[in-house]
Amino acid sequence: MKGMTKYVLKRILLMLFTFFVIVTICFILIRMLPQELPQDVNLAAAIQARWEALGYDKPILVQYGIYLKNIVTEWDFGTSWKISLMKPATYVMGSRLLPTVLVNLYSLIFAIPLGIALGIYAAIRKNKWEDQIISVVIMLFVSVPSYVYAFIVQYLFYFKWHLVSQPTILSLADAGGTYFSWSMFVSMIPAVLALSFGEIAGLARFTRAELTETLTQDYMLLARTKGLTRSQATVRHALKNAMVPILPMIISSFIGILGGSMIIEQIFSIPGVGQLYILSINLLDYDVFMLDSIFYTFIGLLAGIVVDISYGFIDPRIRMGEK
Amino acid sequence: MNDNTSNVNNFNKFEDIQKEKFDFANKGEKLSDQKLDTKPISYFKDAFIRFSKNKASVAAAVIIALIVVYAFLVPLCTSSTKAALLDPYYSKKAPRIVALKEDLGIFDGGINIKYNERALIIELAKGVGAEFDSDDEDNIISLGESMDSYYQPVSSYEYYGVNAGNEDVYQSRTDAYLSQGFMYIQIEQSEYQNILDWQEETGLTILYPLIANNEYNPDTSNANYWYKMNSKLTPVSVDENDHVTKLSYSEDLVLQDNYMRNSEGQLVYYTYIGGGTTETAQYKVRILYYNYYIYNNGFEPEYLLGTDSSGYDLAYRMARGIQLSLLLAVSVSLINFVIGAVYGAIEGYYGGATDLILERVSDILGGIPFIVVATLFQMHLAAKVGGVVSLLFAFVLTGWLGTAYRVRTQFYRFKNEEYVMAARTLGARDRRIIWKHIFPNSLGTIITSSVLVIPGVIFSESMLSYLGIIKLGGSKITSLGTLLSDASSIWTTYPHLMVAPAVVISLLMICFNLFGNGLRDAFNPTLRGVEE
Numbered sequence: 001m002k003g004m005t006k007y008v009l010k011r012i013l014l015m016l017f018t019f020f021v022i023v024t025i026c027f028i029l030i031r032m033l034p035q036e037l038p039q040d041v042n043l044a045a046a047i048q049a050r051w052e053a054l055g056y057d058k059p060i061l062v063q064y065g066i067y068l069k070n071i072v073t074e075w076d077f078g079t080s081w082k083i084s085l086m087k088p089a090t091y092v093m094g095s096r097l098l099p100t101v102l103v104n105l106y107s108l109i110f111a112i113p114l115g116i117a118l119g120i121y122a123a124i125r126k127n128k129w130e131d132q133i134i135s136v137v138i139m140l141f142v143s144v145p146s147y148v149y150a151f152i153v154q155y156l157f158y159f160k161w162h163l164v165s166q167p168t169i170l171s172l173a174d175a176g177g178t179y180f181s182w183s184m185f186v187s188m189i190p191a192v193l194a195l196s197f198g199e200i201a202g203l204a205r206f207t208r209a210e211l212t213e214t215l216t217q218d219y220m221l222l223a224r225t226k227g228l229t230r231s232q233a234t235v236r237h238a239l240k241n242a243m244v245p246i247l248p249m250i251i252s253s254f255i256g257i258l259g260g261s262m263i264i265e266q267i268f269s270i271p272g273v274g275q276l277y278i279l280s281i282n283l284l285d286y287d288v289f290m291l292d293s294i295f296y297t298f299i300g301l302l303a304g305i306v307v308d309i310s311y312g313f314i315d316p317r318i319r320m321g322e323k
Numbered sequence: 324m325n326d327n328t329s330n331v332n333n334f335n336k337f338e339d340i341q342k343e344k345f346d347f348a349n350k351g352e353k354l355s356d357q358k359l360d361t362k363p364i365s366y367f368k369d370a371f372i373r374f375s376k377n378k379a380s381v382a383a384a385v386i387i388a389l390i391v392v393y394a395f396l397v398p399l400c401t402s403s404t405k406a407a408l409l410d411p412y413y414s415k416k417a418p419r420i421v422a423l424k425e426d427l428g429i430f431d432g433g434i435n436i437k438y439n440e441r442a443l444i445i446e447l448a449k450g451v452g453a454e455f456d457s458d459d460e461d462n463i464i465s466l467g468e469s470m471d472s473y474y475q476p477v478s479s480y481e482y483y484g485v486n487a488g489n490e491d492v493y494q495s496r497t498d499a500y501l502s503q504g505f506m507y508i509q510i511e512q513s514e515y516q517n518i519l520d521w522q523e524e525t526g527l528t529i530l531y532p533l534i535a536n537n538e539y540n541p542d543t544s545n546a547n548y549w550y551k552m553n554s555k556l557t558p559v560s561v562d563e564n565d566h567v568t569k570l571s572y573s574e575d576l577v578l579q580d581n582y583m584r585n586s587e588g589q590l591v592y593y594t595y596i597g598g599g600t601t602e603t604a605q606y607k608v609r610i611l612y613y614n615y616y617i618y619n620n621g622f623e624p625e626y627l628l629g630t631d632s633s634g635y636d637l638a639y640r641m642a643r644g645i646q647l648s649l650l651l652a653v654s655v656s657l658i659n660f661v662i663g664a665v666y667g668a669i670e671g672y673y674g675g676a677t678d679l680i681l682e683r684v685s686d687i688l689g690g691i692p693f694i695v696v697a698t699l700f701q702m703h704l705a706a707k708v709g710g711v712v713s714l715l716f717a718f719v720l721t722g723w724l725g726t727a728y729r730v731r732t733q734f735y736r737f738k739n740e741e742y743v744m745a746a747r748t749l750g751a752r753d754r755r756i757i758w759k760h761i762f763p764n765s766l767g768t769i770i771t772s773s774v775l776v777i778p779g780v781i782f783s784e785s786m787l788s789y790l791g792i793i794k795l796g797g798s799k800i801t802s803l804g805t806l807l808s809d810a811s812s813i814w815t816t817y818p819h820l821m822v823a824p825a826v827v828i829s830l831l832m833i834c835f836n837l838f839g840n841g842l843r844d845a846f847n848p849t850l851r852g853v854e855e
Contacts, residue, residue, distance in 0.1 A: 018683075018690045025691070029699050143833040145782050147789060147807070148825045151814070159815055262694070263786055267811070278790055281698055289698075296692040304690075 078287025089291045100272030104257030107192045111199035119207025141201035150194035168269035191268040210242040252303040373845040380841020383834035397642035414634035449504040450475030467574030476501035503612040505546035512604040532582040532590040550578035632809040644803040652780040655718040663726025671734025733765030767846030778835035
């Protein structure tokens with residue numbers, strides 16, 4: 001276990017280094033973009049004052065120092081000027097985390113059991129017609145872009161079957177002021193489905209591939225020889241081993257729910273972080289854009305490192321990076 | 324040492340044999356390997372044979388080829404006038420091909436619309452109005468007869484039911500192009516003369532009499548209300564005693580015209596509304612837009628896939644979009660192939676500190692989310708080098724990482740093989756070993772991964788342009804994502820705007836994935852069924 005701790009520490013340090021370099025690059029590139037003051041004189045003066053405090057007239061590296069100092073001492077990632085005036089960027093971002101997380105969480109809860117079940121079924125019935133149908137469907141859903149079936153779901157649920165009251169999700173006020181109300185949940189269903197298809201197909205494909213490999217291993221033959229039935233052998237030996245690479249994939253999906261899907265959020269008007277990103281680019285709200293970029297970078301790096309480390313925990317035979 | 328002594332012993336044993344008894348083993352014979360009876364099969368040929376046995380992949384390759392042919396043939400077949408044509412009225416219209424419409428009833432430019440009685444009569448009356456004959460002005464055909472008219476927008480209709488207001492409702496199939504009907508425009512006198520000449524020459528009619536400005540014309544701006552109607556748009560007939568009767572729908576209904584006539588009782592075709600007195604005089608005229616379109620452009624409105632949301636030919640726009648997607652994807656794939664191969668080869672072959680440093684660099688590049696890279700490139704470079712080039716840079720910046728990783732793995736696998744050691748012993752330099760001995764072994768993997776880059780690029784490009792992060796909506800160039808994003812708010816009314824681009828992009832993605840998987844199985848049969 002000592003080796004493991006050292007490995008985890010090493011990975012975390014490397015990740016922090018990478019993260020720092022990326023944030024630096026992003027900061028420099030974003031600060032180099034031309035910034036404009038608004039027409040409103042009072043507002044312009046306020047922004048000007050804030051910019052001077054942040055050292056906008058100093059060299060970029062000094063500005064970066066101030067930026068880092070503010071983060072460390074006050075958890076201040078800058079201010080939103082366009083999206084919600086004068087609010088801290090962290091507040092703007094924080095208020096948008098919940099819808100993203102909820103929609104993605106619902107979709108994962110729906111997709112993971114279904115994806116794994118389909119994959120297991122296809123692997124057990126390998127090369128039979130059931131497997132072939134599942135494989136073709138998987139191929140279709142993996143390939144077809146998510147927005148295409150987002151439109152199909154939207155069309156069916158709203159225009160054809162009238163199951164939801166509007167094509168996009170309800171606004172917070174219409175849903176009774178909370179994201180946890182039943183009407184909000186119902187209005188999220190099309191978005192959740194549209195997100196799920198890709199997840200289900202990806203997971204089913206992965207599970208099928210892993211399980212077909214373990215099913216042909218020698219220990220399966222041994223298990224059958226010593227008298228286990230086929231289902232016993234599959235559940236106790238093949239599935240357990242196949243889960244080794246599947247579990248990290250699921251864990252990384254759970255981290256990924258923070259990031260969400262920009263395109264689905266755009267189509268279903270979900271007020272989440274993905275939509276915030278688009279908004280911050282269109283309105284040129286640089287501090288929010290910077291924070292969103294940092295956020296996406298961090299999630300990506302975190303997912304990668306968690307996958308690698310969880311491999312080591314789940315299967316002691318694998319210690320990546322150890323020589 | 325033992326060998327030496329035994330050799331000597333053997334030599335001694337045969338010492339006494341006479342010289343004459345020796346004979347050359349192969350004197351006079353040519354020494355060569357026996358020629359192979361069968362043709363040798365190279366690695367690539369072998370892979371090709373395996374690939375062609377995979378039906379799904381071959382089908383995918385054929386579909387890709389068809390899409391490529393479409394993308395490059397359609398712009399060649401489309402005349403430059405039509406490609407640049409941006410008609411203000413014929414936007415968002417459905418697919419229409421005249422020949423197919425007449426023979427088969429498909430590609431009729433049609434949309435399904437429900438009309439109440441008044442609206443149905445207004446629609447049918449466009450066909451009646453278009454058949455108006457100025458030489459025989461009292462002979463107005465009935466609604467039923469007008470169904471045979473070429474300009475009749477309603478191609479078929481049937482009784483549907485009763486609506487909430489207890490009115491009869493008819494379900495119709497309406498040609499969206501002809502439904503444009505009549506409109507008022509303002510032209511110069513010289514233009515008016517040109518149109519008259521053109522009418523003479525072709526026998527088609529553009530100019531129709533103006534509509535009287537009286538109590539039977541409730542909306543003077545609408546050029547389609549040419550018959551007498553009351554303020555609720557219900558057709559009426561007026562007898563000599565000014566007695567007004569409401570008319571109701573029947574097939575034999577003959578509408579009473581409400582054309583403007585001058586003091587001598589003749590039809591008025593234009594009114595003078597300003598400008599000079601001679602050629603620059605401005606006339607207000609009433610035109611049949613369908614024929615006016617032909618007059619302007621020289622062809623009938625025919626669009627294989629309809630027109631897009633701004634009025635361009637959708638078939639042409641899509642061909643442009645596919646071209647952009649494919650060219651971008653293929654160039655990204657090629658550039659990635661080169662950079663990734665070189666980078667991965669150096670990493671894998673030298674290993675050690677070189678590998679460690681280069682891995683850090685690719686870690687950092689790989690850690691930046693692609694969407695952030697694309698956005699930053701767009702913001703910094705798009706104004707200087709254009710949207711497409713900056714997008715290409717964004718793809719190239721991080722796209723080669725996957726290829727490099729695969730090449731590196733392959734190099735780690737092969738660099739300690741005996742044949743590499745043999746080559747090194749014989750004095751081959753590093754460069755030769757890398758490119759001649761190790762690289763060809765990993766070529767199959769690299770080609771496969773390069774092909775699988777293509778659907779990824781197509782998807783990312785369409786997603787970025789859909790989200791509006793990159794803007795590719797000029798008159799010359801467009802992207803499938805832009806077309807989809809233009810359609811996204813109106814596609815339930817105009818489904819063709821969404822269906823065609825969505826189908827093509829889905830087909831491209833599916834086919835490139837199948838094609839790539841087929842290549843992987845062909846190059847590396849042991850990997851069959853394994854997902855990367």
